[in-house]
Amino acid sequence: MTILFQAGMSNAIIATVLALLVMLLTLKSRQPAWTHALWVLVLLKLVTPSLVWFNFELPQLASNELSPIPRVVDQPITIGSEMGMIGQVQVPVEASSEGPLVAQEKMTSTGVLGTVPWTTIMLSLWVAGAVFATVRYSLQWMKIRRWVHRGTTASKSVDSMVVQVASRIGLRRVPQVAMVQKVVTPSVFALGFRSTLVLPESLLARVTDDELETIIAHELVHLHRGDGWVGLIEMLSAALFWWHPIVPWVRRKIHQAAEEACDAWVTSVFPDAAQAYASAMLKTVDFLSAEKCQSMPLMTGMGDVASLSRRMRRISGTPVSPALSWRGRTALVVIATALLPLGLLTIPESVAQQPSAEVADPFGGGTVDPFGKGTTIQPQPAVPAIPLQVTKPIAVKDIDPSGVEAALRKGMSQKVTIEAMDEPLANVLASLKQDFGVPLFVDSQSLEELGMTPDIPVTISLKNVSLRSALRLMLRPFDLTYMIKDEVIQITTSEAAEYSLTLRAYALPAVLKDKMEKVASALTASVSPDIWEELGGPCSLSMIDNVIVVSGTEDVHAEVDEFIKKVETAFIRRIEADAKAKPKSTGN
Incomplete structure (x- = not known):
């Protein structure tokens, strides 16, 4: 039990450290394919069994309590585990030379729960939560599968367009097309090899053929990139590590990078359709915002309103590479080979092999430490409770x-x-x-x-x-x-x-069009800097000409509105001051 518990905790700790490193490496990255691969590597670490173990010593375990010399002493010990100590009780402890992990099992087997080791209790709760999460995801999958299969068959023109776009992208397996009545984002339902392209009928009535072609291309690129297989890794990691807060955060980063990588693919395959693609995104935003959008947690699509508004600006920006180069793939393989097999053990073998430093007290006082180190294991602070929030943020247009x-x-x-x-x-x-x-x-x-x-x-x-x-x-x-x-x-x-953001547009004077980058930088630095997506927050900002589009909470919009008014006031005052300072023309 202890080995299994430590294996899971080892993966959780290493994945957490790796996630922080990836966040720093990709903070300013404009290569979505590389960013996506690194975030997927974090989830892979969570579900990959460790093959190479490294020992490190915890202070509370480096004690003579684990002496291999058999003895029975009546002394205070701490009941706890790798997750944190929970208290001290006065119990008799029998030392053993069976090894550090067995000795720790004996130490943790006494307390209010009798002979049940603390790690066994934690592991049982862990497994119960994993089983529950697995059942929940399975039910969701079956529900969406039935819903997709009830969709109507697409028209011949749409099927023909799907085949043509798949050929241009290089996709060998052309998915089935299902037309649905619900308000959902265009998506691909793919787990493994079988896949279905889901298109809402009411959206198709709003877009032109060129715009529909870019929408279909975006979804087929998801299949070409293998995002369906990444979805399996996401489900497995979310089920096994249901309690870990980095899992929903990493999944959100993966979705964001995947959407941006698909955007890069579409603009590279259809270089003349950037304007149509941006227009299709804008119409999709309006479509999803007009009515209550259905959330499809196990499907890959064009993204929510917040991500669409952010990506519209990047489409017209500097082109980025849609896929990893051979050097990038090689580097990724090297990193994965070095990190995925690693594991950590919290108890070194040398602890059990150290001779006991305790001797009998000649005055009948039990055992004493002649070196003055004492024999009581000191408690460590308990690990705080971890909030469980796995809901994906959904933004709606105002x-x-x-x-x-x-x-x-x-x-x-x-x-x-x-x-x-x-x-x-x-x-x-x-x-x-x-x-x-x-x-x-x-x-x-x-x-x-x-x-x-x-x-x-x-x-x-x-x-x-x-x-x-x-x-x-x-x-x-x-x-x-x-x-x-x-x-x-x-x-x-x-x-x-x-998780319920609104999307609003703020128009500034047209003469400020060339200074919008500076205005946006000042806005994100002045209005709650930690809530913007660049620093991992939920809110986003994009610009179209002299219009700033913000996806945020009510408080954020109130501050943005106040900021915009101050900018407009300052701009008007500057114009008035320049007008007064300008010398009047005099006649001859």
Whole structure:
């Protein structure tokens, strides 16, 4: 059990370190194929058995408690495991020369759970979670498979276009085409060799033939690159390491790099269709934002709204290599060969082979250490609980046909007064709703995920402040925030808000078109710098001429709007100052 537990933890630790290194290496990278390969390598490390082991010594295990000389002593020891110590009890311990791992099993077998080793308990919970995750993914796969098979057959013109695009890309196996009624992004359902191209019928009615050709090309490139096999690795790593927070993060990085690599493929195979490709992306954004988009977790597609808005700007930028060069592939093989077989053991064999330094106390006091080192193993700080969040962020465009949400955003500037002393949050919100006519809704499910309820006590005293500032000041201590969605102001967790982004466009004066790069850099440096995707955050920014497109939370949009207004004000003042400073022409 201990070996199996350590093997899993070894892979988790090495993969975490490797993920941090990959993040640093790819922070400024413009080679999506190389970035994608490195992130896939991180997940491969999680699921690859270790063949070469390296020992390193933990301070709490380098003790004479593990002496190979058989003896029975009555002394305090620590009950714990590699994951962290949990306390001390006074129990008799029998030392053994059976080896360090067996000795540790004996040490951890005494405590409130009787003779069950702590590592066995942890491993049992681990396996139970893995089984549950595997069943969940299997059910999702079967559900999507049935849904795809219920799709209608594509027209002959679409089938012919798929065959032609597959030939240009070099794809040998042409997938089946399924037309669906639901609002989904164009996707490829592929696990292994069998694959199906899924196209929403309502989107095809919006795009031209040239635009549809680029959409089909993007999806077929996913197949050509083998992203279906990468999906299998993602599912395996997510099931086995369901508790590890880097898994959803790495999967998001893999999807982002894969989409950018497919973009590079499409623009290289269809060099004259860059404009049509960008137009197809924009129409896809409008299509996905107009109605509630269905999330397909096991399918590879054109991406969500946030990624589409980011990639539109890169299409018209400097071309990048769509695939790894032979040097890149060679380097990747060398790195994989060196890292994948590595493993770590937390207990060195030399500990069990050291002679005991303890001697009998002639005064009847038990055992003493003549070198003054003592015999009690010191506890180590416990590893904190790891939050389990594997949901993929989904952004929606800020489309408000009824104008209700626009009115709500405008109403966030109205002045309010709040007086509360240990009042339940639900009561304070109910008072705001009654006194100021604000439609407030508490997302109880998100609060429950953080162990909170709408009845958490609130103490706040505010007078004549904007509703926006009042909500921020009241909710921030609880890591809560608000978002305007479904024609109400929803009170939710900050984490949940990051998974429901809105897309808005901010137009600046046309004369600033040549300075948009500087404006964007100043914006990301001034408005919550840590929330932008360049630093691993959920929000993104792109530019089209003199328009800045931002995908972010309500708080981010409020700050961006304030920043844009300041830029416009400063620009107007500069024009007025230049006009005053300009010498007036005088007649002769």
